[in-house]
Structures are given as C-alpha cells and as structure tokens.
Amino acid sequence: MTTVGQIEKRTQARVVALFRERLCYDYLGDKTDLNNHNLELTLLREWLTRQGVSDTLINRALHELNKVATDTSKSLYDRNKEVYGLLRYGVKVQPGAGENRVTVWLIDWKTPENNHFAIAEEVTVKGADLTNAAKANTKRPDVVIFINGIALGVLELKRSTVSVAEGIRQNLDNQKKEFIQPFFSTMQWVMAGNDTEGLRYATIETPEKYTLRWVEDTGPYADEPNLLDRHLLQVCRKARLLELIHDFVVFDAGTKKLCRQNQYFGVKAAQAFIQRREGGIIWHTQGSGKSLTMVWLAKWIRENREGGRVLIITDRTELDQQIETVFKGVNEQIYRTASGNDLIDTLNRPGESLLCSLVHKFGGKGNGEDDEGTKAFIDSLKKLPADFKAKGDIHVFVDECHRTQSGDLHKAMKALLPNALFVGFTGTPLLKADKQKSIEVFGRYIHTYKFDQAVREGVVLDLRYEARDIDQTLTNRDKIDQWFEAKTQGLNDLARAQLKQKWGTMQRVLSSQDRLSIIVADILLDMATRPRLMDGHGNAMLVAGSIYEACKFYELFAKSELKGKCAIVTSYAPSIADTKGEETGAGETDNLFKYGVYRQMLADWFNEPAERAISKVEQFEKEVKKKFIHEPGQMKLLIVVDKLLTGFDAPPATYLYIDKQMRDHGLFQAICRVNRLDGDDKEYGTIIDYKDLFKSLEGAVGDYTSGALDGYDKDDVAGLLENRLDKARETPGRSPRSDQGIVRAGGGTEGFGSLPALFLRHRVRQCRSTQGQRTEAAEAVPVCGGTAARLRQHRQRTGRSRIQAGRDRDDQGRGGSHQQGARRSAAGQWRLH
Numbered sequence: 001m002t003t004v005g006q007i008e009k010r011t012q013a014r015v016v017a018l019f020r021e022r023l024c025y026d027y028l029g030d031k032t033d034l035n036n037h038n039l040e041l042t043l044l045r046e047w048l049t050r051q052g053v054s055d056t057l058i059n060r061a062l063h064e065l066n067k068v069a070t071d072t073s074k075s076l077y078d079r080n081k082e083v084y085g086l087l088r089y090g091v092k093v094q095p096g097a098g099e100n101r102v103t104v105w106l107i108d109w110k111t112p113e114n115n116h117f118a119i120a121e122e123v124t125v126k127g128a129d130l131t132n133a134a135k136a137n138t139k140r141p142d143v144v145i146f147i148n149g150i151a152l153g154v155l156e157l158k159r160s161t162v163s164v165a166e167g168i169r170q171n172l173d174n175q176k177k178e179f180i181q182p183f184f185s186t187m188q189w190v191m192a193g194n195d196t197e198g199l200r201y202a203t204i205e206t207p208e209k210y211t212l213r214w215v216e217d218t219g220p221y222a223d224e225p226n227l228l229d230r231h232l233l234q235v236c237r238k239a240r241l242l243e244l245i246h247d248f249v250v251f252d253a254g255t256k257k258l259c260r261q262n263q264y265f266g267v268k269a270a271q272a273f274i275q276r277r278e279g280g281i282i283w284h285t286q287g288s289g290k291s292l293t294m295v296w297l298a299k300w301i302r303e304n305r306e307g308g309r310v311l312i313i314t315d316r317t318e319l320d321q322q323i324e325t326v327f328k329g330v331n332e333q334i335y336r337t338a339s340g341n342d343l344i345d346t347l348n349r350p351g352e353s354l355l356c357s358l359v360h361k362f363g364g365k366g367n368g369e370d371d372e373g374t375k376a377f378i379d380s381l382k383k384l385p386a387d388f389k390a391k392g393d394i395h396v397f398v399d400e401c402h403r404t405q406s407g408d409l410h411k412a413m414k415a416l417l418p419n420a421l422f423v424g425f426t427g428t429p430l431l432k433a434d435k436q437k438s439i440e441v442f443g444r445y446i447h448t449y450k451f452d453q454a455v456r457e458g459v460v461l462d463l464r465y466e467a468r469d470i471d472q473t474l475t476n477r478d479k480i481d482q483w484f485e486a487k488t489q490g491l492n493d494l495a496r497a498q499l500k501q502k503w504g505t506m507q508r509v510l511s512s513q514d515r516l517s518i519i520v521a522d523i524l525l526d527m528a529t530r531p532r533l534m535d536g537h538g539n540a541m542l543v544a545g546s547i548y549e550a551c552k553f554y555e556l557f558a559k560s561e562l563k564g565k566c567a568i569v570t571s572y573a574p575s576i577a578d579t580k581g582e583e584t585g586a587g588e589t590d591n592l593f594k595y596g597v598y599r600q601m602l603a604d605w606f607n608e609p610a611e612r613a614i615s616k617v618e619q620f621e622k623e624v625k626k627k628f629i630h631e632p633g634q635m636k637l638l639i640v641v642d643k644l645l646t647g648f649d650a651p652p653a654t655y656l657y658i659d660k661q662m663r664d665h666g667l668f669q670a671i672c673r674v675n676r677l678d679g680d681d682k683e684y685g686t687i688i689d690y691k692d693l694f695k696s697l698e699g700a701v702g703d704y705t706s707g708a709l710d711g712y713d714k715d716d717v718a719g720l721l722e723n724r725l726d727k728a729r730e731t732p733g734r735s736p737r738s739d740q741g742i743v744r745a746g747g748g749t750e751g752f753g754s755l756p757a758l759f760l761r762h763r764v765r766q767c768r769s770t771q772g773q774r775t776e777a778a779e780a781v782p783v784c785g786g787t788a789a790r791l792r793q794h795r796q797r798t799g800r801s802r803i804q805a806g807r808d809r810d811d812q813g814r815g816g817s818h819q820q821g822a823r824r825s826a827a828g829q830w831r832l833h
Contacts, residue, residue, distance in 0.1 A: 007159040011195060011228075012121060012142055015157060018229055019119045023237055025145075028120035032140065036123045038186045039069060043149030044106070047116050053104055060093040061104035069185045076175065079185040080204050081251050087150070088246060107148060109246050112239040118146045125180040139180045145189075145236070152245065153189040153236075160195040167192025168200055168208050175204060188245045189235075189258070199231035203249070203256045209677050215261050215457050248296055253329035260459060262449040263293045269447040270297050270423060274305070274395065279422040280446035281401060281438065286427040286672030287460040288449055291326045294397055294425060299332065302353050307392040311347070311420075312356040314399045323356045323399065347390040347417070384416075394420035401426050401442060410441050428668040451675075460675040462684045467692050468522065488529055499528055516549065519690055520556040523657060526688075527562070527636060530655070536633025537681055538654030541673060543640055545660040547572045548590050550639045551597040557637065558601075566637040567601065567624040569644055573617050574598040625651055645670045652676035659690040667693065 019025040028040075041062055048058045068082045090103035108114040123144045127137025145153030156167035171190050174180050184190070184204050192211075193199040202211045216222060216234050224230035235241060248259035248267075259267075266282050273280050284290045294312065301308040312334075314320045320336065327334040335352040337343040343357045394417050401424030414420075424442040429450075454460045488496050523542065532538025544550035547570045557566045578595045602613035602620055625644070627635040629651045638644065644651065645666070656674045674685025 008157060011159060012157050015143060015155070015228070015232065016119065016121055018232060019143075019236070022233065024117070026116065026118040028118050028146065030122050031120050032122040032124055034124060035126050036120075036144075037125075038151035038183045039066060040146060040149035040151075041066070043116065043118070043146065045149075047148045048104070048106075051105075051108070054095075056095060057093055057102065057104050061091040061106070064091050064093065065106065070182065072182065076181055076184060076204060077251075077254065077256065080187070080256065083186050084188070084249065084251070087152075106150065107242070109242060112242045115238070115242070116146075116148050117238055120144050120146065125183045127180055128178050137179055139174050141174065141183075145241075147242075151183070151186050153191065153241070154184075154187055156192040158192070158194040162194065164192050164194050164197040164200050165208060167194070168202075168211050171202075172205075172208065188249060189241075193228045193231065195226055195228050198227035199235070201235065201258065203258050205256065209680055212258065212260055213457065216265075247300060250292060250295060250330045252292070252326075257292065259292070259296065260289055261457075262447075262454070262459070263289050263296065266293050266447040266449065267297050267300065271300060273423075273443075273446050274301065274421060277421060278443060279424075280443035281424040281426065282446050282448075283426050283429065284447070284449040285451040285454050285460070286669060287675050288427075288454050289459075290425055290427055291323070292330075294323075294399075295327060295330055295332065297423075298327075298354060298395075298397070301395050305393050305395075308395065309353045309392040310355070310395050310397060311417075312354075312397045312399060314356065314358060320356055320358050327354065327356075344384065344388065344416070347394070348385065348388050350391045353392070390417050390420070396420050396422045398422060398424045398442070401438065427672070428665050451672075455675075460672070461677060461682065463671060463675055463687060464684050465687045465689065465694075467689045467694065469692070484525075488525075491529060495528075499525075516552050517556055519657075519659060520553065520560070523637070524557075524560055524562070526655070530686075532654045532682060533636070536636075537679055539628060539632040539636045539638075540655035540657060541638045541640055541644070541651075541653045542657040543645065543660045543662070543670060545641075547594060547641055549659070550641055551594050553639050554601065555597055557639075562637060564604070565635055566639065567605075567620070567628075567635065568598070568639045569621050569624065570641045571643055572598065574602075574614055576614075628653075642666075645673060652678045653685070654678070654682055655686045655688060657688045657690065658693070661691055662693060 016027070020027050044062065044065075045058055048061070049055075053061075065083070065086055068086060069079065071079055071082075074082075087106055088109075090105045092101045093104055094101050121143050122140050124138060124140045127139060141154045142157045143155040144151050145155070154171065156170050158164060158167045171192060175184050187204055189201055190203055190206070191199055191201045198213060200211045200213050214231050214235050219234065221230050221233040224233060235244065244259070244264070248264055250257050262284060266284060270280075270282060282290075282293065284293060298310040298312075301310055312323050314323060324334055324336045332354060334354045334356055335346065337346060337355060337357040343355070346352055346355060396413070396417065413422075422442050423446070424438065451460070455462050484499075488499055491499070523540070526540075527533045533540065542553060544553055550568050550570055554566065554568045557563070572594060574595050578591045598617070599610045599614055602616060603610035605620055605623075606613040606616060624635055624638065628638055638651070638653075641660070651673075653674050656671060658670070662670060671685075671687050674687065676685075
C-alpha cells in the first residue's frame with residue numbers, strides 16, 4: 001500500500017471509530033469483497049419484528065419498498081422522492097382482502113434511540129450492467145450509514161492535502177447511470193470530507209457549487225479540535241440526523257434540497273418561541289433561503305401544533321404569487337385568498353390549514369398605512385359576522401415585515417385574530433426609525449443571519465462595488481482615446497483590434513454629451529471586456545431612474561450589438577389609451593415615446609405586427625426572464641426600474657448597473673440580485689454605481705453606513721459595505737491584484753480629471769503569493785486626475801515611497817503618467833461584503 005493510501009486509511013479508521021465509540025453506531029464491517037445493496041432487508045426485517053409488526057405486514061412493506069427503490073424505469077429523482085415518502089409517512093399496506101390499510105413505519109421518528117444505527121466501510125457496489133461493462137464500473141464508497149438496514153448516508157473521505165471537492169465529484173460520478181446510480185435511490189445525505197476543510201454535505205444530484213457546510217459555533221461539540229470530527233459529531237448524532245432527514249428535506253420543483261445551517265437554526269429557534277407562545281422576527285439576509293425556511297416552519301406547525309393553521313401575509317402581488325408557487329412546488333397545497341371577504345370567510349371555518357393573502361386585500365386596495373384600503377379594512381371589522389371566530393391555532397407569517405404591519409394596520413390584524421401568533425420575516429435589516437415599532441409589533445429577533453456571515457459560509461457570493469463618474473463631459477478626442485486605452489488594458493492585440501473597429505461609433509456616442517449615451521457606451525465596453533460578460537456566461541441588469549429613461553436606454557442599446565439581446569422589464573403595460581390626447585404638435589410626449597418603444601420592442605421580439613404583439617407584455621417578460629437565466633449569452637441585459645429587484649425568484653445576474661437614486665431597503669435588495677451562486681466561474685457579483693450613492697467619488701469612503709444606507713444601525717450593516725482590499729482572497733496561483741476590482745472616483749481637473757475613469761488606491765495590505773512573496777497595495781490616493789505635485793504631497797504626508805515606486809514600474813514603456821494611471825487602476829477597489 002502507498003503512503004497516500006495509508007494516510008487516507010488512517011483518517012477512515014479514525015472516522016469509523018468516532019461513529020462506533022462516540023456516536024454509538026453498530027459496525028457492519030468491511031464490505032470490500034461483497035456485492036452490496038442499499039437495502040439490507042435482513043436487518044430491516046429484524047428491526048420490524050422487534051417493533052411487533054406481523055410477518056404478513058413486514059413482507060408486504062418490504063415488497064413495496066424494494067419495488068419503489070429498484071424501479072429503474074424512473075429517474076433517480078423520482079425513485080428517491082418515492083422512497084422518501086415511504087420513509088417519512090410510512091408504508092400503507094393492506095393486511096388482507098377487504099381489510100383497512102395500516103401504516104408500517106420503517107423508522108421510529110419519535111424515538112431516535114429505538115432505531116438501529118450502523119455503518120459499514122469499503123462498501124463495494126456492482127456497477128451498471130452495460131454492454132462491455134468493465135470492472136471499473138464497480139464502485140466502493142468509503143463509509144455508508146444504515147438506519148434499520150436502509151442506506152441513508154454516504155461519506156467519501158480524502159486526506160488533508162487533497163481537496164474535499166474530489167470527494168464531492170466522486171459522489172457525483174457514482175450517481176451516474178454507468179456507475180452505481182441505483183445505490184442512491186434511498187440516499188438522503190451525500191457527504192465528503194477531509195481534516196482541513198471539514199465536512200461538505202448535499203443530497204442526490206446536487207451540483208458541486210451547491211454543496212453545503214455545517215457551521216455550529218455552540219453546543220457540545222463546538223470545541224472539537226478536528227474540523228471533520230466536529231462536523232460529523234454535530235450532524236450525525238442520532239437525534240440530529242433523524243431530525244434533519246424528517247423535518248429539513250424538500251423536493252422543490254424537480255430538485256431535492258437539504259437545509260442550510262441558518263435555516264435549521266432559524267426554524268429551531270422559531271419552534272422554541274412558538275412553543276412558549278411568543279412571536280418575533282426572523283432576519284435572514286437576501287439569498288439565504290428565507291422562502292424554504294417558511295416552508296419548513298409552516299410544515300412543522302401544521303404537524304405538531306393541534307389545530308395549527310398558517311396564514312402568510314405579503315404586501316405585493318408578485319410576492320403573493322411567489323409564495324403560492326414555492327409552496328406548490330414542494331407539494332404543499334396553499335390556498336390563495338381572492339379578497340378580504342374571502343380571507344375572513346376562510347378563517348371563520350375549519351379547513352385550509354395553509355393560506356396566503358395580500359395586505360391590501362383586507363380593505364380592497366392600497367398598500368400603505370394611510371391608504372383607503374387599510375381604513376376600509378378597519379371599518380369592516382365592525383361588519384364581521386356575529387359568529388366570527390378564526391378557527392384553529394393561527395400563526396401569521398408576515399413576509400418582508402420591514403414594509404408592513406405597523407400602527408393601525410397591525411391593530412386591525414390583532415383585532416381580527418386576537419389569539420394569533422405573529423412571526424415577521426425579512427431579508428434586510430430593520431431601519432432605525434422602524435426598529436422599535438417592529439419589535440413592539442412582532443417581538444424580539446428570533447434568529448438573525450447577516451450578509452457577512454452568509455458570505456463567509458459560501459451561502460451567497462461576495463460583492464464588489466465601483467462608483468463611476470459618468471457626468472463628466474467628453475468632447476476631447478484624445479481623452480476619449482485615453483479612456484478606451486484604460487478600459488481595454490490587459491486585452492490581447494486581437495481583442496483590442498476588434499474593439500477598435502467599433503470605436504469610431506463609440507467616439508461619436510461619447511462625444512454627444514448625452515449622459516445616457518455615455519452610460520450605454522460604458523456598459524457596451526464592459527460587455528466586450530469584463531469577465532463573464534464577454535464570454536456570454538454572465539449578464540447584467542441596469543436600474544433606470546424611470547420608465548421613460550428605461551425606454552431611452554433601450555432605444556440606444558437597440559442600435560448596438562445588443563439588439564435582440566436586451567429587454568425592458570417594468571410595471572408599464574402599453575395601451576392605446578396612452579396615446580389619446582397626447583398629440584400636441586410640439587413633438588413626441590413622454591407617453592407617446594414609451595408607447596412607441598414598447599410597441600417596437602414587442603413587435604421585434606415576437607416577429608409579428610405591432611398591433612398583435614402590443615398585448616403580450618406578460619408573455620414577453622416571462623420569455624426574456626427565462627432566456628436571461630438559462631441563456632445569458634442571448635439575453636445579456638435587462639433594463640428595470642423597480643420590477644425584478646426583489647423576491648426570491650428575481651433572476652440572478654453578475655453585474656448590476658445603478659443609475660437611480662436608491663437607499664436603504666430598496667438598495668439592499670437590489671444589490672443582492674448579484675450575490676447569488678451562478679456557475680463555477682462566478683466568484684463575486686459587481687455593483688456599478690453611476691449615481692455615487694455613497695459619495696465615494698468625493699474621496700476614500702471608510703464608513704458605508706452613511707449615505708444611502710444611513711437608515712440602518714451600524715451594527716446591522718457592519719461588513720456589508722467596506723473596503724475589503726485587506727481581506728483579498730489569497731487563492732493559490734492568483735496574485736492579490738488579480739482578485740481586485742476597480743473603483744472610480746472624482747479627482748483633479750488635469751489629464752484624466754474629466755474622464756469617467758478616475759481611480760483610488762487603498763490602505764496598505766500585505767498578502768502572500770504562492771511563492772510566499774509579499775505584495776503590497778498602496779494607501780488611498782488618487783493616481784489619476786491629479787498632478788505630480790499632488791502625488792508628491794500625498795507621499796510626503798504618508799511617508800510611503802512605495803507608491804512612486806509602483807508608478808515608476810508601471811510607467812516603463814507606457815509613455816506618461818496618464819497611461820500609467822490607467823494601467824495601475826485595476827489594483828484599486830471597494831468591495832461590498
């Protein structure tokens with residue numbers, strides 16, 4: 001045996017001992033020389049016999065389980081889903097002809113210690129019987145977890161110097177048809193681990209990028225020194241593992257999912273609150289799975305609280321639709337009320353245990369505290385049926401609770417449902433002005449999961465921020481050429497030549513002195529030079545200040561290479577009525593312009609007369625959104641105003657361009673459109689700000705809790721927006737500079753001073769390259785847009801001559817400080833965290 005094999009064997013022996021000695025699992029032995037299956041029917045039969053189940057029922061239950069698990073006519077997903085149903089809800093069998101069906105439970109969910117937990121190692125499984133099948137098709141998982149003889153978990157182990165990703169890929173390979181796919185029909189947890197990275201877990205057919213890691217800093221095993229051992233002790237102890245399988249698995253519209261640790265602990269904390277009849281607020285940051293947290297908590301309430309009913313309240317039609325979609329996607333039947341009267345009638349009778357409704361449906365219309373809908377609802381309380389009393393134990397979930405359920409509206413809700421328990425859900429922090437009122441309304445925080453923690457744990461991606469001063473007027477041809485040089489630095493000669501062919505048009509656009517045209521040109525250059533945009537793997541959203549401006553942007557993009565690959569998605573629905581009374585003879589009005597742009601966009605998309613296409617806005621939006629998600633190379637840019645910036649099903653993007661005044665919740669939710677995981681080549685999301693929302697163009701910004709996010713308490717957004725240069729990733733094989741973005745800022749009036757691309761450098765940071773050499777980034781200082789004298793003055797103040805040394809190195813062969821500044825610009829960045 002090689003040394004490598006011996007190291008992995010020692011790790012495996014330690015893990016096996018951990019299961020046996022500390023978790024008290026039985027040991028089924030080394031099964032190298034056996035042809036094993038995922039159902040050890042002898043063990044399952046013995047366990048069922050000990051539960052007092054008759055032989056007849058055992059035979060019929062085992063027959064049903066084996067038939068479902070081995071049905072290769074179905075996909076792995078469908079087989080696994082059916083097996084899970086038998087495990088969670090029991091096998092319904094008929095003892096004899098004419099007799100009522102009874103349930104045979106394959107697992108005792110209520111008493112974990114009553115089950116038989118066991119592990120086996122080196123479990124040889126025969127590969128698929130394909131033509132010319134070779135011995136290589138046979139696989140041997142390192143460790144398999146059996147509960148009552150049913151294989152429910154598999155673990156691949158790697159030595160500490162080998163990435164756990166190899167174990168993840170090994171598990172994925174094993175699930176292919178040509179290998180041992182049938183073995184995974186019963187699997188619930190699919191794991192891989194090593195001593196340095198710990199445990200990664202997922203379920204069947206989960207792509208590597210969505211594999212999860214457990215984080216639990218408290219509890220009996222939090223101080224365990226070995227990371228892998230700690231994770232195994234935390235998730236594989238008997239009661240915890242059964243709970244994770246029973247309460248935290250979902251089959252979501254064709255994808256099986258397990259919970260993240262924040263979802264688990266959020267639901268567990270909520271359960272404790274509910275059990276003592278206390279409401280509160282769950283704050284889980286955007287992108288961390290808040291909708292499924294609702295699903296799992298609602299399911300627990302309905303199964304464990306006598307008469308438990310759940311009413312989910314939203315304040316926007318699209319959110320109401322999304323809630324209905326996600327619950328139905330996981331086979332949970334939810335009743336969506338049609339009106340306030342329908343809601344009251346439904347609550348007044350037993351029946352539907354899961355409901356959703358819009359806030360403004362209570363009064364008929366409106367969304368706000370002072371709107372007519374709220375007042376109408378409050379008045380309607382006096383007209384309730386005399387016998388009205390909400391039936392059951394009502395639990396009210398309020399989605400996006402930072403926007404709703406305060407003051408008079410909440411009093412009205414409490415009057416309607418005086419005994420209900422209220423739980424607020426939010427993906428953003430509570431505003432300082434609203435925090436006290438929200439806590440008074442709902443109660444204290446039940447559980448929080450902030451953005452910076454989600455980034456650290458790989459649940460969402462890090463964000464990088466660039467402020468671009470686009471308001472400068474570009475009339476000088478030399479300056480335009482210099483900007484082009486700055487934008488295209490790092491491209492090879494062929495790529496630069498191809499862009500240069502288009503540059504004549506771009507020069508005319510930039511020289512037009514029209515601000516929107518300059519932004520369009522800036523984005524088009526990004527499309528040709530930025531990672532993921534240029535190769536078609538990623539795409540972008542542009543937030544316009546109004547529907548009119550969105551149409552202006554679209555008109556400009558439609559004259560470029562993005563024609564047919566960009567679209568407007570707003571709340572505007574064109575109607576011929578928009579044109580009535582608009583003709584003044586003094587030129588095109590705003591309404592006529594919007595109508596004309598939409599009319600042409602829809603006609604082009606559907607390739608049919610505008611008169612027919614004009615009524616297909618809803619279909620158009622669905623199609624472009626689908627293409628944006630699944631074919632980013634064919635739908636590279638969506639132009640929006642408010643729509644698609646919130647909600648769990650808003651499409652992910654890599655770049656978000658902002659040309660709209662935004663702040664607080666709206667800004668927070670918008671920037672999180674680009675923090676979603678999306679392909680192995682997406683390492684972070686990028687925010688490009690043309691409005692300078694944080695006033696970073698005025699100088700180095702050290703505190704992003706001011707400006708556009710000053711409505712939040714500093715502690716609640718700490719780490720969301722900060723200078724992250726000193727935390728640049730030290731990925732092997734990548735220099736610190738290659739992991740840095742660009743920040744644009746205003747500066748002096750000479751040289752580059754009037755260009756959109758002015759750059760900042762940031763505080764000194766040291767990190768090591770793969771050779772262990774130290775590299776440095778300079779203190780915040782304008783290196784473009786200022787005179788040499790200003791640079792010397794700054795250097796004298798800081799005493800850091802390394803800045804000039806860096807300039808001198810970059811100046812060699814570049815021909816001047818302006819080009820030097822553009823060359824060096826890639827080192828400066830602000831990153832959202």
